[in-house]
Amino acid sequence: MEWEFAVLDMLQNIQNPVLTKIMAFTTMLGEAGWFWILLGMVLLCTKKFRPCGIAVLLALVLDFILANVILKPLVARPRPCWIKDTVELLVRVPKDYSFPSGHTMASFAAAGALLLTNRRLGICSLILAVLMGISRLYFYVHFPTDVLAGMILGIFCGFAGVYLMKRIPVKEK
Numbered sequence: 001m002e003w004e005f006a007v008l009d010m011l012q013n014i015q016n017p018v019l020t021k022i023m024a025f026t027t028m029l030g031e032a033g034w035f036w037i038l039l040g041m042v043l044l045c046t047k048k049f050r051p052c053g054i055a056v057l058l059a060l061v062l063d064f065i066l067a068n069v070i071l072k073p074l075v076a077r078p079r080p081c082w083i084k085d086t087v088e089l090l091v092r093v094p095k096d097y098s099f100p101s102g103h104t105m106a107s108f109a110a111a112g113a114l115l116l117t118n119r120r121l122g123i124c125s126l127i128l129a130v131l132m133g134i135s136r137l138y139f140y141v142h143f144p145t146d147v148l149a150g151m152i153l154g155i156f157c158g159f160a161g162v163y164l165m166k167r168i169p170v171k172e173k
């Protein structure tokens with residue numbers, strides 16, 4: 001855990017107003033997964049992107065169950081900002097546990113689903129997902145291993161969402 005605090009402390013040392021605005025915007029997009037849910041809903045509205053939307057929403061459901069219902073309460077890992085409460089936080093202090101990073105996991109779940117259903121959207125989403133994970137470290141609310149686990153588990157949920165989407169019977173009209 002010592003190396004994880006070293007990484008977080010290093011990120012604290014590079015904070016500046018411009019980077020903080022970028023990271024704050026990025027982390028806000030991940031609040032409660034609203035951006036990814038909205039994107040999935042928008043994709044559902046067109047026939048061309050409907051499979052993408054279904055895969056994203058299925059991935060997010062799997063992500064929610066795995067991260068918020070099972071892992072966070074089971075692991076019950078304190079957040080770094082709870083342990084080192086002298087660090088000045090630039091975001092509100094989260095109330096739920098740290099492992100895995102929900103922002104990161106939801107982002108990689110959506111990005112993983114998009115990567116398998118629409119390469120261009122998937123690549124753009126992966127870039128945003130990476131920034132999302134970094135933002136959680138930047139704001140001292142997750143350990144690096146929380147973000148790494150969120151990436152891996154999120155990609156798994158994304159791939160599972162695509163797998164399930166392909167098994168849903170579709171009526172042609």
